Amino acid sequence: MVEEDVYTKDGTVDINKNPANKKKTGNWKACRFILGNECCERLAYYGMSTNLVNYLQKQLSQGNVTASNNVTNWSGTCYITPLIGAFLADSYLGRYWTIASFSILYVFGMTLLTLTSSVTGLKPRCDKHACHATMTQTAVTFTALYLIALGTGGIKPCVSSFGADQFDETDDVERKKKSSFFNWFYLSINIGALIASSVLVWIQMNVGWGWGFGIPAAAMAIAVVFFFTGSRLYRIQKPGGSPITRMFQVIVASFRKANVKVPADKSLLYETTDEECSIQGSRKLEPTDKFK
Known part of the structure; x- marks a missing residue:
């Protein structure tokens, strides 16, 4: 097994807070x-x-x-x-x-x-x-x-x-x-x-x-x-902070960016260029145009 496949890719950790093997x-x-x-x-x-x-x-x-x-x-x-x-x-x-x-x-x-x-x-x-x-x-x-x-x-x-x-x-x-x-x-x-x-x-x-x-x-x-x-x-998902805060962030952002043009490159839609989501305990989701 290659090195990158030794650990999970969903952000889970073990009981000692190390990446889950x-x-x-x-x-x-x-x-x-x-x-x-x-x-x-x-x-x-x-x-x-x-x-x-x-x-x-x-x-x-x-x-x-x-x-x-x-x-x-x-x-x-x-x-x-x-x-x-x-x-x-x-x-x-x-x-x-x-x-x-x-x-x-x-x-x-x-x-x-x-x-x-x-x-x-x-x-x-x-x-x-x-x-x-x-x-x-x-x-x-x-x-x-x-x-x-x-x-x-x-x-x-x-x-x-x-x-x-x-x-x-x-x-x-x-x-x-x-x-x-x-x-x-x-x-x-x-x-x-x-x-x-x-x-x-x-x-x-x-x-x-x-x-x-x-x-x-x-x-x-x-x-x-x-x-x-x-x-x-056990594999343990890290808590991601209050979801209520993030819900209001989404609502505010949706109004502020209502007229922003969607870029052709979908990778630009992410909030960070890192592999992991910036919200601890969460994963990046693939962008979709099915709800626009």
């Missing part, structure tokens, strides 16, 4: 850790969320309407927080550090939820007729749930694209492998969800909530271990 990083040797992380994380998420209405009804003595409304609000938060995670990943932290930091929050939330269902004092007192949760116990439970919602917000938008980063888009062979990765990625999601929606729900209803939440918490801890184990193999 094609032979030592990325591809399936890195993706197996990402797939393992995703399978365990989805098992943890669906394992604690699928039966959550029943938990709020039985353990916190909430009515069906109240419990359903609380779960809907929590679920909605889980789908809003990815906006935060995606912005931080693309602008400042990068996908690797966003996943890593939010995963730790996720584990804290899962652990706290497990404690609220198994440890005396945090666990509601129950008799033959109902459970009697105090305000403090309810508050701790919801603190755990919203820590989980924040944690999933840093993982949900980043993991699939982080897997795609392991394949060099400029390499024809690796570009073909990328589509195969997404097939395996969604398979890992469904495996985790299947186990959670069947086995874990049965454990929660027949064995106990401590085990029912403890197993998902352990699965999330395993997901974090999977992720960090593959660190030296």
Whole structure:
């Protein structure tokens, strides 16, 4: 392999911020850790969320309407927080550090939820007729749930694209492998969800909530271990700064240059003569006249 083909051409670096070596990083040797992380994380998420209405009804003595409304609000938060995670990943932290930091929050939330269902004092007192949760116990439970919602917000938008980063888009062979990765990625999601929606729900209803939440918490801890184990193999895209700033730059430039004549030489359209884009973490795009 010639020298220029040793390293990726899409701007990725390794964990030490050196140019990513094609032979030592990325591809399936890195993706197996990402797939393992995703399978365990989805098992943890669906394992604690699928039966959550029943938990709020039985353990916190909430009515069906109240419990359903609380779960809907929590679920909605889980789908809003990815906006935060995606912005931080693309602008400042990068996908690797966003996943890593939010995963730790996720584990804290899962652990706290497990404690609220198994440890005396945090666990509601129950008799033959109902459970009697105090305000403090309810508050701790919801603190755990919203820590989980924040944690999933840093993982949900980043993991699939982080897997795609392991394949060099400029390499024809690796570009073909990328589509195969997404097939395996969604398979890992469904495996985790299947186990959670069947086995874990049965454990929660027949064995106990401590085990029912403890197993998902352990699965999330395993997901974090999977992720960090593959660190030296990952290809990492550098964050490119706030996209909002660049959007306004484009709008301003489009008005200022509305009457500029397009040069015949397309290479003159680039903002820099260097091989790399001047925006860190971004690549040059081929000019096109299809939208004029």
